[in-house]
Amino acid sequence: MRLSARNILKGRILSVARGATTSHVRLDVNGVVVTASITNEAVDELGLAVGQEASAVIKASDVMIGVG
Incomplete structure (x- = not known):
């Protein structure tokens, strides 16, 4: 697989929480959890499952942080 994204974080799936239409997949990336x-x-x-190796691929044009 070839991607234009440059932010690829390899890790292991901690959990897959299924909702009505969407799942939240938690990935352990060297002790940091990415959801x-x-x-x-x-x-x-x-075929995602707990314990499986996977990668978070992040492609974003903006990152925002807010407080208060």
Whole structure:
């Protein structure tokens, strides 16, 4: 797989919490937990499971931080 994204974080799946249409996938990346919200269909197509190695691919044009 070749991607234009340059922010690829390899880790291991900690949990997959399915909702009505969307799942929250928690990935342990060297002790830091990254959470992705993806469709249930994507979870099924990728065969995601706890303990599996996976990568978080981050492609964003903006990163915002707010306080107060």
